[in-house]
């Protein structure tokens with residue numbers, strides 16, 4: 001491992017805002033923070049918003065700065081990436097930001113039913129032909145339902161038309177309420193997205209972020225001229241989630 005990575009891992013251990021559970025604390029067992037993020041980490045009972053696969057944490061940090069009335073938790077498995085967001089949060093003493101280093105597969109060991117109000121998925125790997133690893137697959141939807149409050153919202157922002165179309169088809173297949181859908185957000189009439197039903201419990205500033213915050217990966221895709229898509233839907237669904245019936249060969253990435 002490179003020296004820089006080692007230095008970041010060491011510094012990560014000193015960050016109060018960064019939670020790094022060991023596997024035995026989350027594999028088939030509940031972590032002590034499950035059900036207690038508000039009280040033990042943030043010291044309040046404001047809505048909790050989780051960003052999955054947050055990378056360097058740009059989205060988590062920016063949303064938190066815009067919406068002091070909500071608590072934000074960025075989740076990723078890569079410690080060297082999380083270091084950047086966690087360092088910023090520490091240096092600026094941000095009271096409503098935390099980061100969690102874990103595999104998203106363990107998420108229900110970390111959050112209690114109803115503990116989370118919204119989920120953001122930003123520029124996730126589309127996992128082409130590997131549905132079980134895709135972050136909007138029925139398997140992951142079951143996990144999200146276990147931790148989201150009723151009426152909780154999932155936001156998906158991606159460069160991958162494949163992931164976008166799959167997720168739209170999954171939402172339709174399961175009768176989930178789609179709040180907004182756009183296949184080219186910077187080319188779409190912004191007002192159309194604004195006119196969609198309430199997009200965030202954290203208010204309109206969270207909607208501005210959709211257009212104004214670019215993550216590390218988003219900046220790279222924008223520079224290549226790749227359209228950015230957005231989908232938000234309500235998680236509510238009784239019974240098992242089903243895989244969509246869709247023609248995946250139509251989409252390349």
Ligand SMILES: C[S@@+](CC[C@H](N)C(=O)[O-])C[C@H]1O[C@@H](n2cnc3c(N)ncnc32)[C@H](O)[C@@H]1O
Pocket residue numbers: 052053054055056075076077078081102103104105122123124125215216217218
């Ligand atoms: C393409 S990057 C996007 C990062 C960031 N959202 C951005 O837009 O710059 C995907 C991120 O998801 C994380 N990731 C992928 N699968 C994961 C999993 N199963 N558990 C935790 N993190 C995961 C990766 O470590 C990586 O940082």
